[in-house]
Amino acid sequence: MHFSASSLNFSILPYQEGYNPPVTKPNPAFLTEIGEEGIRALLDRFYMGLFESPIKHLFPKDKEEMKQAGQTSADFFIQICGGTPYFNQNRGAPQMGRRHAPFAITPEARLHWLVTFEEGLQPLIGKTGDENLQSFWDYINVFSIWMVNTKG
Numbered sequence: 391m392h393f394s395a396s397s398l399n400f401s402i403l404p405y406q407e408g409y410n411p412p413v414t415k416p417n418p419a420f421l422t423e424i425g426e427e428g429i430r431a432l433l434d435r436f437y438m439g440l441f442e443s444p445i446k447h448l449f450p451k452d453k454e455e456m457k458q459a460g461q462t463s464a465d466f467f468i469q470i471c472g473g474t475p476y477f478n479q480n481r482g483a484p485q486m487g488r489r490h491a492p493f494a495i496t497p498e499a500r501l502h503w504l505v506t507f508e509e510g511l512q513p514l515i516g517k518t519g520d521e522n523l524q525s526f527w528d529y530i531n532v533f534s535i536w537m538v539n540t541k542g
């Protein structure tokens with residue numbers, strides 16, 4: 391029997407100062423296949439990972455507050471995948487650059503953020519088409535470059 395090798399590639403694009411590559415949103419099928427509950431569970435895993443990560447100092451110290459922050463972030467990701475605009479409804483226009491400005495996000499912090507996100511994505515392998523998972527990774531891989539606002 392033949393099993394084709396996974397085509398997933400979770401490699402990290404190098405940060406280059408002064409260059410923000412064009413961003414492409416994730417495939418809407420990522421949301422329709424894993425569902426809102428799938429995105430909420432993903433962001434819960436991710437934020438619980440961040441809570442114990444080398445960049446935990448950037449985030450709320452209180453676990454319940456951190457869980458809540460994960461769900462606000464889930465609102466954003468549901469919206470960016472073409473779903474209900476919960477983030478706009480609850481928090482207003484995304485303006486991610488402005489919202490991240492209070493936090494010193496170095497290229498190294500970005501690496502920890504992405505590595506922690508990848509751990510949260512692992513359980514989704516096989517739950518949606520590889521091309522959908524890849525589109526999600528490509529989106530955060532590129533857009534996280536835009537969030538770097540502090541030299542390492």
Ligand code: HEM
Pocket residue numbers: 445448449450459460462463466481486489490493495499500503530533534535537538
């Ligand atoms: C480059 C690495 C990044 C770091 C270190 C980082 C860090 C943070 C921190 C410290 C906060 C405030 C606490 C919180 O509400 O969670 C935050 C908020 C948020 N981040 Fe990021 N972030 C990064 C990249 C991104 C990217 C690429 C996205 C979207 C694709 C994103 C989406 C959000 C959202 C939606 C919020 C909540 C904003 C709000 O409600 O005011 N972040 N981030």
